[in-house]
Amino acid sequence: MAIPVESFFLPQGAAGTLQQRIRQMVSEGILSGRFRAGDRMPSSRGLALHLGVSRITVTLAYTELVSSDYLTARGRSGYYVSEGVPVQPAFQPVARREERVDWAAVTGGRFSRQPRLERPEDWRSYPYPFIYGQADASLFDHQNWRLCAVQALGRRDFETLTADYYEQDDPMLIEYILRNILPRRGISARPSEVLVTMGAQNALWLAAQVLLRPGQAVALENPCYPAFRGMVAQTGARIMAVDVDADGLPPEALPAGVDVVFLTASHHCPTNATMPLARRNALLKAASERGFIVVEDDYEFEMSFLRPVSPSLKSLDSEGRVVHAGSFSKSIFPGLRLGWLVGSEGFIREARALRGQVLRHPPGHMQRTAAYFLSLGHYDALVNRMKMAFRKRRMAMDEAIGANGLTVAGQGGFGGSSFWMEAPEGVDTEALALRLRGEGVLIEPGRVFFAPEAERRNFYRLAYSSIAPARIGEGIARIARAIG
Incomplete structure (x- = not known):
């Protein structure tokens, strides 16, 4: 049977080129079972007109789908869904029922309950991310x-x-x-x-x-x-x-x-x-x-x-x-x-x-x-570029920390990419970190670094590997104001 051209649409905001999105649209339709082996595809002209794209874009997408064996070209008859495409199983997935397993009891939470560093998944959207271990796109080759x-x-x-x-x-x-x-x-x-x-x-x-x-x-x-x-x-x-x-x-x-x-x-x-x-x-x-x-x-x-x-x-x-x-x-x-x-x-x-x-x-x-x-040799060039950038950021951090009266507990004398900080006694840096998020600042509370029996809640880490140098001064100032 012929597949109606109305079966196809390009979602707004999807990733990839138009050609890639058309290939994905067709392949997903085939793999989901909506388009079956032997079905006739719309003509390249008809699909292009329906989608509002050039005919050559559709033709190139069809050609790629033929090479991947999703489609078969039959001369002047057009393009058809290939006979060799995967066929969906006839059975239906079992409907989800009420969960009756107490997984906390079964697993004991041995792994998920271990203390760990946490940061918001959208950390890049924060203007002052003093977080450790993330790559800086401006430095990478x-x-x-x-x-x-x-x-x-x-x-x-x-x-x-x-x-x-x-x-x-x-x-x-x-x-x-x-x-x-x-x-x-x-x-x-x-x-x-x-x-x-x-x-x-x-x-x-x-x-x-x-x-x-x-x-x-x-x-x-x-x-x-x-x-x-x-x-x-x-x-x-x-x-x-x-x-x-x-x-x-x-x-x-x-x-x-x-x-x-x-x-x-x-x-x-x-x-x-x-x-x-x-x-x-x-x-x-x-x-x-x-x-x-x-x-x-x-x-x-x-x-x-x-x-x-x-x-x-x-x-x-x-x-x-x-x-x-x-x-x-x-x-x-x-x-x-x-x-x-x-x-x-x-x-x-x-x-x-x-x-x-x-x-x-x-x-x-x-x-x-x-x-x-x-x-x-690209690795050595990258490391040298990072060292020069980190040296400048470290100097900016050192200056801002001193100017705002914050206390450094450990910064090392050889380099690195962070400062270990100490807030006044009585300051809970986990609560501090939550308050600072509202001001666009991310810090790493220090409690999880300590042994449970020797817990300290007034330490925190400030990393400079992911923050733009121009933002360091204002970010440190906001931390100082929040500590009071």
Whole structure:
């Protein structure tokens, strides 16, 4: 039968070109079962007139649909829905009935109840977003990333794009990590000692699952990256909070009987303190004498722009006691979800097997795109551009904070992308954050960074990675007025 031209309409405000929207409109009609195999499509002239577009636009859309086997061209007879299109099942979905499962009781809320940082989904609409970890579109190299992605989609890289690596990784990305990323941190490693992960979060989770068992003792910095506690809690290990000072975690404060230590040595999260070399050596000496393992989160290593970087803990490790986790999420963009683990071969073997059971490997196309972006020099150019921009923003933040009388609890001396702030006693920064949203300002309350038994509610974090420099002064002034 012929499909009436009135069956077609283009929704207002839909994304994509006219040609893409026409293809989507036709394919959705076929996949939903409204248009059936053998049905005759409206003529290109008739559909163009009905939709108010040019005939060539409809003709090109029809041609693409023929190449995708949604439509069949029959000479002068016109276009027909292909005989090979998917057929909708004859049965109907079961109507939704009353929910009778108490999922809170079934799951125990073990994961959803873990404290975590939260920000509004529409954070970009706020004029003063002092939030951490988001990419700044004005700094990102869109053009070269797009070119690398297209190159990775080419025929030459077809195997990389489509193959199941099982438990392996893209050799091109591994080679670049070995030759360029790790040496900057003083680390020398073999391919069998490196694993590509879905960002640093996934790397740290893998480390926790491999290293920890119920009843073991784990030392975490206090305050610390909130996800550390959630990852460790999943293993059943006992958490020991160790207060940090201006130089990060003090090795002499580690409790007796600790089995694993998680820490951020390059820039402590959230205070940005950089652990001095003498303290790093003291920590490794204690690990050797007491037999514990160290998991080093390479937090914001690339953002050391005030002083020369310090060697990583892994680079100083002579006994294989350090597991090193890093990520491209902050230096390229968070949505990339690519990171790495470096450790002794025996550890990486276990982490690789666990990753294989959960997600096989990160997507091949993303690995190869990142490999091209890194190997062609675009990554280093991006990092340098970010460092220069962050240095200027940091100076603007420092000036505005001083001018408005706010108190800095920790800003670090090597760089980073945020300030750790302290409000007067009695100020609840979660309530403060809600009030500030009404003035277009976003801050990150600090309570979730602290261990539950040592909770502090008057701390907050101000990041400058996503805010325009011209808005920093007014944003800080609004925070100061709200604190009073």
